[in-house]
Amino acid sequence: MSASSREFDVEAIRSDFPILQRMLDPDTTMIYLDGGATSQRPRQVIDAEVAFLTQDNAAVKRGAHRMASAATDAYEGARERIADFLGAPSPDEIVFTKNATEALNLVAHSFGNGDSSTPARLRVTEGDEILVTEMEHHANLIPWQELARRTGARLRWVPLSEDFTLDLTDLGSLLTERTKVLALTHQSNVLGTVNPIAQLVEAARAVGALVVLDAAQSAPHMPFDVAELGVDFVALSGHKMLGPTGIGVLWGRYELLEAIPPFLTGGSMIETVTMERATFAEPPARFEAGTPPISQAVGLAAACDYLDTLGMEQVAAHEQALTLRALEGLAGIEDVRVIGPAASPERTGAVAFDVAGRHPHDVGQVLDSLGLQVRVGHHCAWPLHRKYGLHGTTRASFSVHTTAAEVDALIAGVAHTVDFFRSL
Amino acid sequence: MSASSREFDVEAIRSDFPILQRMLDPDTTMIYLDGGATSQRPRQVIDAEVAFLTQDNAAVKRGAHRMASAATDAYEGARERIADFLGAPSPDEIVFTKNATEALNLVAHSFGNGDSSTPARLRVTEGDEILVTEMEHHANLIPWQELARRTGARLRWVPLSEDFTLDLTDLGSLLTERTKVLALTHQSNVLGTVNPIAQLVEAARAVGALVVLDAAQSAPHMPFDVAELGVDFVALSGHKMLGPTGIGVLWGRYELLEAIPPFLTGGSMIETVTMERATFAEPPARFEAGTPPISQAVGLAAACDYLDTLGMEQVAAHEQALTLRALEGLAGIEDVRVIGPAASPERTGAVAFDVAGRHPHDVGQVLDSLGLQVRVGHHCAWPLHRKYGLHGTTRASFSVHTTAAEVDALIAGVAHTVDFFRSL
Amino acid sequence: MSSQLSALYTELVIEHDKRPQHAGLRDPFDTEVHHVNPTCGDEITLRLHLTDDEQIEDLSYDAIGCAMSRASASIMADLLIGHSVEEMDPVRAHFEEVMRSRGRLEGDEDLIGDGIALLGAAKFPGRVKCVLMPWKAYQAALVEIRALEG
Amino acid sequence: MSSQLSALYTELVIEHDKRPQHAGLRDPFDTEVHHVNPTCGDEITLRLHLTDDEQIEDLSYDAIGCAMSRASASIMADLLIGHSVEEMDPVRAHFEEVMRSRGRLEGDEDLIGDGIALLGAAKFPGRVKCVLMPWKAYQAALVEIRALEG
């Protein structure tokens, strides 16, 4: 579904995003370079949700009346749409969660909750190992730390190297017969590094480990196909891909979803219930306890439509061109050091940097005075920053609506920031 | 905040709900009597969310830029608004979840995840008892079954009596020194029964048990004040109180929230993180891993505004009058039996009934043909139905926008349904 | 009575609901399966008895459910008993396809016989599951028997 | 330079950031606390040394953070050292109130001295925490000392 049916015209795209009209103060135009934290919503996404709420809203799955059917059709239709967007073989492999974080927690908890009926490869117990990387977002680190703590398994990690990519030198000793899970990010939310998934999947397969992919930063920005990637689970968030907050997605191979125990329990995920015990429904229902994010699913489906109309190849090309421009521009500023690999097809979207001797908060403050909305701090990747001896970085991230002029404003703004602090 | 500042004029209220204009087919007006499953949204709620998305949307908590501040203000302002609506002493006692189900899971999981540093009263272990009731929604039953399974604690329950209220005869032997938690619903989503919380809280206090209240069906329909209720935790859902799906609330006493371990882990809930381990932030952040339902919080706050403008006393009075009308009308139809207590101030909003010899699906089908959108089945309260020898019921539930004429249409519709099947 | 309702509660449906064919659990049987519809709590227990060459000797059942699901079980039993599994496979496939078509496809009465009377439900997504539940149970029973045999 | 920025990075702030007063961890001390701002990773280690009648003999610290938080630590140490806890309590309370007022309240220079230079941050909700972190650490240290003693 990556074939675009619309020319990639940034000005036309911008007119779809009402918030881009916002002024920060009468003199300051907003320049939103924080899509990596959360994206903005095009009109099409907002309208889809409002249309649903004013025409078809009802509880899903549970009702026999016509409104319930309309709502269920919309909700299950959204599931099909998202399956299609991700290249999932079946909509039954799509579980709606509240965000990528819940999706990752779901997998990590379920791996620790199995019993003797659960296949051994889906059960993490004492003596097993869990492999993550040093570049993980806390969302793909702490749930595994906790799983290790609860089960007595050992958490290990692939270290970062000085060139801001994973150091795979010792992979052979890190990924062993004891490794049950390799959990890693597709793209670093700080460095912009895209990890060599094919190579890592092959290595994991060779030792029988499952691969959990955090696609929160990749699926919104490049052609993405779970079948091609060959991983076992994928987590992502709606709000990072032009969709609503309050919805995330866990994709999993059906035979794995079928074999792991549920995580959240309650209504709509059961088969039968007595006071003593419950049996559980088939996936995906088994993992969707309670009333799901219904209108948000509709919004997310509209976001997939929007992105596919632009074409993910073109989205990626656009954002890559901006990244290159930013890297080149920032390279020319004294005292500024980009924290991430040099320009390459294996690095996109997010450009983090350090200004020598200046705390990112101070850098961000000056940039904000110029309208530039960039994120500062450790970006929920504290170990990564520690590795490079940093307390934080300043990060700009690019979206479909970002223009070359905005990137130039960023470059000029960073130069100005350096001058500003020098002048004090 | 229960003092109304608007006359309770149902026609004016109806004009706030765009979806009420919907026709099911050219001849059939929609009569929405399924607010118990999910409520409809007034324009004010939809508009608040759209305004946020088109003006202030950004990631919360994490950014130093002005958009992030605006979004954080909106999100934290919503927390204050909801604390106020629930009578919570502090906004720091409000945890945003995805729905009531997650809120209940959070408490149930946290009670099982403590270690030696957790106070004993907040740790359920082998030999402890958990007390629920036979009228619970699956959301407030299965998480406790699972906690019992994981910890070796024993799950017990207060039985239902023939008059559709809790049978408290044996409370003394059910609620003992071994009981760590009493988890019960404020109002049954099937029977409409409102439980005697004050009495139960006193009994629980006497044995040192904590009280977890499922307020999913009560907080939206009556004046509600956590301080007055005297319970320890409260769970509810946004979508049942005119607000968005994708958001729920857990209220907890601060000193308890402070003492229980986190549930979901990831970004924004940490204090420090190394590769080996993490320490966690104070509540409520500790329980809000990942990007929260930001625009949904704004929508929920607008729903609180809307309800408070009507006045919760008046909302309750309106829905009670409709309930009384429905009970009287249905009582006059042969072969129809209401499953719930007789009219009284201790019963509201939901009216479930059984049509002798007819499956609820068939009843609901005929009612749907008349535009009446009622729910059929076990309403996620299967044990309750089993208790009364039923496979399901048909349930009408009333909202602020329900009119007396709609209730009359229900009564006429049920009479017609009985005739219809008799005639076949 | 609305025309949609009459399309649903056809005379044949009511007939089968009131006087279900082949109802009740009987011996002998090769396997017994139990199916539940978690949304409405409907249940069916189904026993299947095949000859060695997969002729359906007997199919007996106990169904709790709405008129549509009870009638569907009755009509299914009528269709299947006395025929071979192979012969009935296109019947099952066609019936399921038409039921899931939301009313876009018309049913072939030569294939599905009285099943034609159930097609009104195809327009009601909430009811499709009710009608298909007995067939799902039949399929599950087939899978079990075949697994038992090797 | 925008006027908002100049209200934030005042000469005094820059002065204190460049040459922080009383910085570095010193002996003797009664207690040491460590505080972290989880959103940005800023850290402060603070040591407090009181006399028996709660005079602040010494307050030393090691702060990692932005200019605002470092300047705030420096100004705070300047204000507190040599005074009694009781005397300084209204200073702390007033400073916190003004900082949280979003710029609605003006600061009393007689009370908070150089602290007045930090008030530009009150208009930036994202920075209020930076400025208050040293004060939070001071309060935590007080609580600890009192707990040790009592």
Ligand SMILES: Cc1ncc(COP(=O)(O)O)c(C=O)c1O
């Ligand atoms: C009494 C009760 N508790 C809990 C829930 C669960 O709410 P949700 O599905 O929004 O999590 C419901 C609604 O279905 C309910 O009626």
Ligand SMILES: Cc1ncc(COP(=O)(O)O)c(C=O)c1O
């Ligand atoms: C790489 C990565 N993983 C996971 C997440 C968590 O996403 P969310 O906060 O939406 O759960 C993020 C975003 O913050 C991210 O950048």
